[in-house]
Amino acid sequence: MTDALLSVRNLRVEFPTRRGVLTAIDDVSFDIMPGEVLGVVGESGAGKSLTGAAIIGLLEPPGRIAGGEILLKGERIDNLGAEAMRRIRGKRIGMVFQDPLTSLNPLYTVAQQLIETIRTHADISESEARKKAIALLDRVGIPAAARRIDDYPHHFSGGMRQRVVIALALCAEPELVIADEPTTALDVSVQSQIIDLIKEICAERGAAVMLITHDMGVIAETADRVAVLYAGRIAEIGPVRQVITAPEHPYTAGLMGSIPTLTQTDARLVQIPGAMPRLNAIPQGCAFNPRCEKAFDRCFKERPAPVLRDADGRKVACWLYDAIDTPAKEQANG
């Protein structure tokens, strides 16, 4: 056992359908250390959001965790009862969704939503909760927070609403914040402000962040480590600097080729020919083999598992790379 805050071990998420079981997440393992920022990247449909939903216990039926375990500070949370899991949501793991325009209930004021959340997790009076809410809004950068708190969500712009969402995710002081593409729906001009805010405010509170994004540029600036997902599996995971400057997995290398230049802001392009396979058509062997220039015999027969590549804990799932001999201590580290 490590001192990881969150440990995901061999996670497997399935959707039973009429035409058989679809495996959307397959054998995914990673750790997040306290206070660490883990970036999660991958094309659309790679399973980023599902991983987040599985961790926070909000997979939508019929989706279910079919294997593996999720540990929060060493304790399993994937098999908790509904009520026990509810107490963890918001309180120990916070979540920020993609679209601030739809994340807030339009019929309640910001104050009502903040106070309700604060009082769900802490036994304090309405007026104390309100004070706390105002301080928090102030901290996330809402001007005139004491007055604006009684406004309805539609009175705020998109960027301001995402700040409110961040305040809501953080109001019970969680140890981990899962931010699922928190800036994708926002105006380009405010994207970096929101990312900076998440990074700062979480650092301040010692909260770890799982930052899901399409944007390699954001990862490069924000994350400590990065996990590259492909077709529901981890292709490569490791410290950001290593992965970005010297990607090993051919898919990661392709993604790096798509990092935007300074003048180009749309980071969503993936310049690898072909598309990610659908869940019901994942090829045998390495899931990336139809698009991989370096594929060889073995890639079509056997599936590569992530192997440790260096002392910093980088892991790559590709037959081109062999595991290095390392001390056992490193092996255990995700």
Next chain:
Amino acid sequence: MLAYIIRRILQSVLVMLVVALVSFALFRFVGDPINSMVGQEASIADREALRDQLGLNDPFLSQFATFVTRAAQGDFGISYRLQQPVMELILSRLPATLELALVSGVLAFVFGVGFGVYTALRRNGWVSNTIMTVSLIGVSLPTFLIGVLLIWVFAVELQWLPSFGRGETVEIGGWTTGFLTPTGRASLILPAITLGLYQMTLIMRLVRAEMLEVLRTDYIKFARARGLSNRAVNFGHALKNTMVPVITITGLQLGSIIAFAIITETVFQWPGVGALFINSVRFVDVPVMAAYLMMIALVFVIINLIVDLLYYAVDPRLRVDRAATRH
């Protein structure tokens, strides 16, 4: 806000004028009132004299103006059939219809919303599936058939409840009520169920569909992700958002209960305005028909107005005045 209310009231007046025009047209195009008033043997001269006396030879607009002015004062003339002032007739029968409509409306709303919420939250339970199946029957059976079936089971076979009439009534300040006597209350049950069943199933299906929609929204997911309890999420957040669009349709449904009462009142020989209307149609009693038409229109207009104001009260996004100044 005030401007909005005034605008809505003006719209309502316009609607009422159009309905008045239709009602008024009844007099001119449905039968000849003179025929209804005098015997076969009356001479043409007598008829012309009566026509002049009734103002039927005046220009169209002035006749219409007279009609509207009188209608606004509650004067719809004399019933051809019963030779009584129409307004008196309607007022004497209105309590029966309103009490029936009120009970049906409350039944339809309470059970409609209750079942709708239940079936949305327990989407795949067998109770939900049973309710949904039964409700399909409720929507597809014609009202009179439901009434006849209920009479057959509960009045004829089981003999639990009366099959016709209002039972004993008590008069309080000109209002005859069946609420205060045991037979009055028992008599209300079957007709109220008959009348409310269709609206209930509609409301239930609407609430269910809307609630399922709301439960899929991001703000519900985010509410769950913040660890709010199921009760807070389902009833504090989802139900409130569900009710916003439901209010409009529900309001209209309740309005149509009064209109639909015609069939139920006929089946149960309920002494209300609906039964009065049916008899008037049979005898081409145009003043009563016209007054009934105007009354139903008025009910719809008023309910619509209330619904709009409620909508406004519930949904902060409609209160644009404040939003416009801040961003």
